[in-house]
Amino acid sequence: MAFGDILGQERALRVLRKALASNRLAHAYLFYGPPGVGKKYTAMQFVKALYCTTSHTDACDTCTACRKVAAGHHPDTMCILAEDTSIKIEQVRALQRHLSYKPYENQRTTVIIDGGELLTSPAANALLKTLEEPPANALLLLLTGNKDALPLTITSRCQSVPFRPLAPADLRTLLERQGIPAETAAIAAPLLGGRLAPVSMADFSHLLSIRQSAYQILQDVIQSQGTASFLQARKFAGKRDQCTDLFQWLTLFCRDLTMLKVTPNLPLYNQDLRVELTTLAQHVALERLLEAFDMLQQLWRYLGMNLNSQLLFEQLLVQLPRLLAPSHAATPAPAAGKYERRSNA
Numbered sequence: 001m002a003f004g005d006i007l008g009q010e011r012a013l014r015v016l017r018k019a020l021a022s023n024r025l026a027h028a029y030l031f032y033g034p035p036g037v038g039k040k041y042t043a044m045q046f047v048k049a050l051y052c053t054t055s056h057t058d059a060c061d062t063c064t065a066c067r068k069v070a071a072g073h074h075p076d077t078m079c080i081l082a083e084d085t086s087i088k089i090e091q092v093r094a095l096q097r098h099l100s101y102k103p104y105e106n107q108r109t110t111v112i113i114d115g116g117e118l119l120t121s122p123a124a125n126a127l128l129k130t131l132e133e134p135p136a137n138a139l140l141l142l143l144t145g146n147k148d149a150l151p152l153t154i155t156s157r158c159q160s161v162p163f164r165p166l167a168p169a170d171l172r173t174l175l176e177r178q179g180i181p182a183e184t185a186a187i188a189a190p191l192l193g194g195r196l197a198p199v200s201m202a203d204f205s206h207l208l209s210i211r212q213s214a215y216q217i218l219q220d221v222i223q224s225q226g227t228a229s230f231l232q233a234r235k236f237a238g239k240r241d242q243c244t245d246l247f248q249w250l251t252l253f254c255r256d257l258t259m260l261k262v263t264p265n266l267p268l269y270n271q272d273l274r275v276e277l278t279t280l281a282q283h284v285a286l287e288r289l290l291e292a293f294d295m296l297q298q299l300w301r302y303l304g305m306n307l308n309s310q311l312l313f314e315q316l317l318v319q320l321p322r323l324l325a326p327s328h329a330a331t332p333a334p335a336a337g338k339y340e341r342r343s344n345a
């Protein structure tokens, strides 16, 4: 069933299921939470469940009503999206006309507004009038990734339905449903920051190739004191985005090695390399890992501040073996002022 396909949003589903089961719906709901966590998908399932002719509490996905909503052809529902980065008063007037008509096929007329934070001031004022005096049988679903950007006069007139960032396990399942191979999904899921952003297989291949470079660098440095992989990775230094990805992966690997030292039973970012990382962790002391983690985070921050990526890479080349190679005694790190600010690297 359709609600059953929604992952990680139990709190939101509780509110919606309860409303459907009791047939006591508010005139307006505010779906709020970060982008990419399923607000639009859930709104569609809610509308389907409302119009479904075989179930009152969920969508069957097979009846004519469910199929019409899914195809965007149901005459009683409409969806409003931003046009040229904003939702304009003309669009709100169109939704007001839609809500003023008697429903054709159901007892309710619905409107989904996707991107409530993009309402212009005149559009928000017009919408407020609808919320103050909602037409009988009207249902408005206002979706926003930024609740604070909406006037309180609007949000206070909607029943709030909170959406949360997605857990890596849920993201992994959702990626697999999109056809991403299980192994790739497992590696990528923890890196998506709790959101299912649109990503292609090319993005994932790139992600995995940088991860491989980062792993090779750490393995070389920790096990053989070598820097061959490091020198190979030098090609990333002139490309800020790739350099950022490399620093991020090195940071995640250091975090995983630290976790293996401190709480070895917890899941790792690089869970598929657990055996190899456990071996690596045995070759390096915890305090060195913590120092390396701090150093990487600092370099990553500097990269974000537009400091010269070539120089930051050189620093990495010096600092990582200093901290993690077995026979190197840790020497004081250079001062932060050493890194030059440059806009073209």
Ligand SMILES: [Zn+2]
Residues within 6 Å of the ligand: 051, 052, 053, 054, 055, 059, 060, 061, 062, 063, 064, 065, 066, 067
């Ligand atoms: Zn149905």
